Amino acid sequence: MTLNLASERSQQLLTIEKSNMVKPIKKNILRNNERYDMQQCLDDLYSKSKEGYNFKRLFELIVDEKNLKLAYRNVKSNSGSSTPGVNGHTIDFWEAKTTEEYIVYMRKRLANYFPHKVKRVYIPKPNGKVRPLGIPTIEDRLIQQSIKQVLEPICEAKFYEHSYGFRPNRGTSHAIAEFNRTVDTMHMYYVISIDIKGFFDNVNHEKLKRQIWAMGIQDKRVISIIQKMLKAEILNEGIPNKGTPQGGILSPLLANIALNELDHWINNQWRNFQISEIQPRITKSGRLDKASVYRKLRKKTNLKEMYIIRYADDFKIVCRTYDEAEKTYHAVKNWLEERLKLEISDEKSSIRDIRKQSVEFLGFRLIAKQKGDKWSVRSHITEKAIRSITKEIRKSIDNLKNNPTPQEAMRYNSLILGIQNYYRIATAVSTDLHEIENKVRHYRHNQLKNVGTYRGNKTKLFRKKYGGYHGKTIYIGGTPLYPLYYQSYVVPKGFTQSICNYTKVGREMIHKNLRFGSGIIIYLMENTPKDMSVMLADNRLGKFLEQYGRCYISKDILNIGDMELHHIIPKSMGGTDDYKNLVWVSVASHKLIHASNSDTIRKYLEFVNLDNSGWEKLNELRIKAGNQKIEIGT
Secondary structure, eight states: OBSOSSOOOOOOOOOOOTTOOOOOOOOOOHHHHHHTTOHHHHHHHHHHHHTTOOBSOHHHHHTSHHHHHHHHHHHHTSGGGGSOOTTOOOHHHHHTSBHHHHHHHHHHHHHTOOOOOBEEEEEEOTTSOEEEEEEOOHHHHHHHHHHHHHHHHHHHTTSOTTBOTTSTTOOHHHHHHHHHHHHHHHOOOEEEEEOBTTHHHHOOHHHHHHHHHHTTBOOHHHHHHHHHHHTOOBTTTBOOSSOOOBTBSSHHHHHHHHHHHHHHHHHHHTTTOOOTTOOOEEOTTSOEEOHHHHHHHHHHOOOOOEEEEEETTEEEEEESSHHHHHHHHHHHHHHHHHHSOOOBOTTTOEEEETTTSOEEETTEEEEEEEETTEEEEEEEEOHHHHHHHHHHHHHHHHHHHHSOSHHHHHHHHHHHHHHHHHHTTSTTHHHHHHHHHHHHHHHHHHHHTTTOBSOOOOOHHHHHHHTTOOSOOOEETTEEOOOTTOOOOOOOOOOOTTOOTTSHHHHHHHHHHOOOOHHHHHHHHHTOOTTOOHHHHHHHHHHHHHTTTBOTTTOOBOBTTBOEEEESSOGGGTOOOOGGGEEEEOHHHHHHHHOOSHHHHHHHHTTOOOOHHHHHHHHHHHHHTTOOOOOTTO
């Protein structure tokens, strides 16, 4: 028996970030944790880490069969699983292997670990430069994933609450929301921007090992493996003596460990400073209210009031006065150099009064504007991002001209939707997108006038997203192109700290708030098969919306790589692509609809939990597909 259920594709989401490039976003792995019976183990690691426990025997957890199987599942669903390393292997190499062969290999490698060489690739940056990536072999990625799964809950318990990059359930919008809240409600306007020179390439290995140990990760076998990973030879470049290579699965977690010490050092200067004379109160909602503590600190101490908001190596420190900001700037600069051996760029770093000068953060230009006697943050898309977006749209228009197909039109729409989703939290998003629209409108018209038309029928998704839009719409192959500027401002919501992958309450909040987002819609548009009809392409999107992103049979949330479109009456039996003849199901559910072999049925029943309604739907679909009912208890 092979390890996996069925072939999966990577999950991607067009996220326009600092560089406005396409970036994959992490898949929610909670269901996989439960499927491989790892959730309780990870919960225990998190709770013990919260209590200050030091972990001496993590290696046994890493090589546990359940953890190794979970690592395979998660890597297989990752966008990098089809990217070969120096040995040419992809996840397909392990598809043909048995579970036993995989487990034996992983345990043998981990018992005496030496990394394979790392392949170096370069990806372009908007400024014309390139970013180096290190691509480990698929085998080393599986090993890194198995380690990450065990270390992440330990680290999550210790990470600073207002760091948002490369962490579960957190994102750019949370960082922007926290920055806005700090300026608007705390009335603090002096913002320190610090640029670390080549952060990922300059992390000090010896210091990082000590930081990992301080986290409570004190299994020397595990630290030795991590050290060897950091020293993995880069093909044609040699062995690095510093840095966490971008491209490795474990690298983002290690980068957060490296900067977590900075987070807490700044936090302890003010936000978390302890004062015995007065204790914070607990609000009715359970939130810690430290307003009275802060008032006391301002009156009785000379402490500098400061707050840090960090997303990976991009962070802002907000201070109350310019004098405090200047002292803080030099203190942080010295601290980074002395404690973390990191150098900052004075040319790219600054102190600004946000009421007079804007600051840039994660692709947004932020400035405080006065309304009455209050100041509040207003945000724009940065000029750099506007240039990059304009360039990307023009490139997509060129692709449409050269290949005027519905599939290419959907790829154009996925780009537009990704831009709107990311920048909708800018207060001036509509104005800024209008500016970009003005830059591309005539170009789009001239390039597409001979391949498109202004007549056609709007799709269900178009009507749902742009129902109030009354401007001219271009149709390519029957597919309407999305209007770039038709996007209103959406207030970014702050992160709820009780949301957590490793507590029961935290997971309940995740499931309660979970809604299928634009990520899968974008992916489906981006990856429309070339031979798919316009009707089917539109119907599959509409059906996904109708099902609220859940499996028709099991009601589980659908994830890219674990979802398939099923024809209720198979096309081989005369079925059509009509909307009523389609349903979205999970991969395991789809296998169960069509399986006739009893062993195959038993195999896939292990991967679905069906109530009576689910059983009825499954059997109904089996009968319509020409198969017999499955008796409950099979």
